[in-house]
Amino acid sequence: MLKKLVDRIFRRPRGPQRIVAAEHGIDRRNVSRHAIKVCEVLQQHGHEAYIVGGAVRDLIAGVEPKDFDVATSATPEQIQPLFRRARIIGKRFRLVHVVFGAEIIETSTFRAPSGGEQSTDEHGRILRDNVFGTALEDAVRRDFTLNALYYDPTTEEVIDYHHGVADLKRRLVRIIGDPVVRYREDPVRMLRAVRFAAKLNGQIEEKTLAPIASMAPLIENVPASRLFDEMLKLLTCGHAMDCLRQLRAQGLHHGMLPMLDVVLEQPGGERFIELALERTDARVRAGKSISPSFLFAALLWQQVHLRWQHIQAGGEHSIPALSLAVDSVLGEQTEKLAIQRRFVADMRDIWFMQPRFERRVGKLAWRMIEQPRFRAACDFLQLRAAAGEVDSVLAQWWMDLADANDEDRADMIEDATHAPPAAATPDAPARRRRRRRKP
Ligand code: ATP
Ligand code: MG
Numbered sequence: 480m481l482k483k484l485v486d487r488i489f490r491r492p493r494g495p496q497r498i499v500a501a502e503h504g505i506d507r508r509n510v511s512r513h514a515i516k517v518c519e520v521l522q523q524h525g526h527e528a529y530i531v532g533g534a535v536r537d538l539i540a541g542v543e544p545k546d547f548d549v550a551t552s553a554t555p556e557q558i559q560p561l562f563r564r565a566r567i568i569g570k571r572f573r574l575v576h577v578v579f580g581a582e583i584i585e586t587s588t589f590r591a592p593s594g595g596e597q598s599t600d601e602h603g604r605i606l607r608d609n610v611f612g613t614a615l616e617d618a619v620r621r622d623f624t625l626n627a628l629y630y631d632p633t634t635e636e637v638i639d640y641h642h643g644v645a646d647l648k649r650r651l652v653r654i655i656g657d658p659v660v661r662y663r664e665d666p667v668r669m670l671r672a673v674r675f676a677a678k679l680n681g682q683i684e685e686k687t688l689a690p691i692a693s694m695a696p697l698i699e700n701v702p703a704s705r706l707f708d709e710m711l712k713l714l715t716c717g718h719a720m721d722c723l724r725q726l727r728a729q730g731l732h733h734g735m736l737p738m739l740d741v742v743l744e745q746p747g748g749e750r751f752i753e754l755a756l757e758r759t760d761a762r763v764r765a766g767k768s769i770s771p772s773f774l775f776a777a778l779l780w781q782q783v784h785l786r787w788q789h790i791q792a793g794g795e796h797s798i799p800a801l802s803l804a805v806d807s808v809l810g811e812q813t814e815k816l817a818i819q820r821r822f823v824a825d826m827r828d829i830w831f832m833q834p835r836f837e838r839r840v841g842k843l844a845w846r847m848i849e850q851p852r853f854r855a856a857c858d859f860l861q862l863r864a865a866a867g868e869v870d871s872v873l874a875q876w877w878m879d880l881a882d883a884n885d886e887d888r889a890d891m892i893e894d895a896t897h898a899p900p901a902a903a904t905p906d907a908p909a910r911r912r913r914r915r916r917k918p
Contacts, residue, residue, distance in 0.1 A: 505637070674712060707817050714774055717760050783804050
């Protein structure tokens with residue numbers, strides 16, 4: 480009896496934990512000064528204001544945050560007039576972009592979980608999420624404990640409602656609340672769990688993981704454009720291959736990249752994707768930019784390549800065969816994943832330049848250089864060479880050409896025009912046979 484009382488008083492956390500700097504380890508110098516400024520101004524006007532979400536998570540984990548978001552008790556109408564350059568955006572859920580030169584601090588009012596039945600679709604997916612609330616309510620509607628941390632730059636404390644700091648230190652991705660309910664509300668949370676676990680080199684907590692495999696088909700109800708955004712985040716988080724493996728293990732890829740299974744099971748398919756993603760991860764970790772078109776061109780290439788060879792074997796010429804192959808692969812793929820049109824155009828450019836790389840002669844080479852996607856297509860050729868699909872001497876020649884000045888280029892092209900044809904490509908017999916037949 481007494482023990483129970485003691486337990487109740489001492490064990491059950493009353494209100495949030497307030498974690499001091501020595502414990503959470505965030506160095507204020509790593510925090511965006513603009514985000515600090517936004518918090519300070521709001522606090523000076525009597526509002527609560529914290530840096531929230533991914534930035535706090537990443538700072539504690541020792542990863543450089545992508546951007547800084549602020550959550551506050553102030554409404555958009557109260558926030559906007561406090562800053563020189565601030566605009567209210569969003570129709571249903573309104574938030575404020577506070578602009579400082581190139582940096583935008585997304586500042587949103589605490590939100591409450593929406594309880595009403597009208598705001599979900601027939602699968603229980605939340606369609607609206609626009610009721611203002613308290614910090615406590617705001618923390619409950621967030622997805623994972625490690626994403627529900629509130630950093631107050633003034634006191635340098637982290638307000639932690641769900642033991643997120645402890646989970647973060649153990650690199651455990653734990654959902655807030657009942658996982659089945661939370662995934663039903665928003666199936667994208669399953670993908671986010673995978674991404675954060677990969678990004679933090681951690682794991683998905685047991686109960687959080689358990690329902691994913693059986694609930695994976697709910698991904699099919701998510702709008703294609705949102706899936707595309709999430710897929711892009713997965714692929715550019717710096718741990719893309721881990722993410723893909725885990726997606727596949729959980730059956731989550733069916734709604735994302737329906738062809739992933741086929742691709743990975745093809746001879747050489749896994750190797751090609753691995754090479755592409757290794758390069759992407761290396762670029763991300765070095766802080767370099769990533770081209771989504773290049774990435775998707777690489778992910779779908781094995782499929783395109785296979786069909787291209789197949790159609791050529793049926794008697795079609797190289798270029799029209801490639802065109803047919805590309806159309807059929809893109810047609811199937813974009814049913815699920817809305818790859819944005821501008822990316823699709825670039826992917827086509829990258830793919831259609833590939834057969835042209837096999838001829839290094841005069842005018843043609845000059846025309847290649849002028850193509851807007853020449854550089855990306857060259858990189859793609861390198862990737863194919865690394866995968867043993869084309870001759871690496873040929874790939875290097877084009878790379879050198881891309882790096883050279885016009886004078887050197889003229890020499891290189893001149894030499895190549897008189898040199899014997901490129902060395903045989905190791906594993907493209909169908910294509911070579913067809914090319915030889917041409918007059
Ligand atoms: P990153 O920006 O690195 O992708 P993030 O955690 O900042 O990660 P955002 O999509 O920017 O992700 O979201 C910001 C915050 O909003 C998250 O940290 C989380 O607290 C909350 N949030 C985002 N998406 C969801 C969701 N689907 N369900 C619940 N909360 C979410
Ligand atoms: Mg973010």
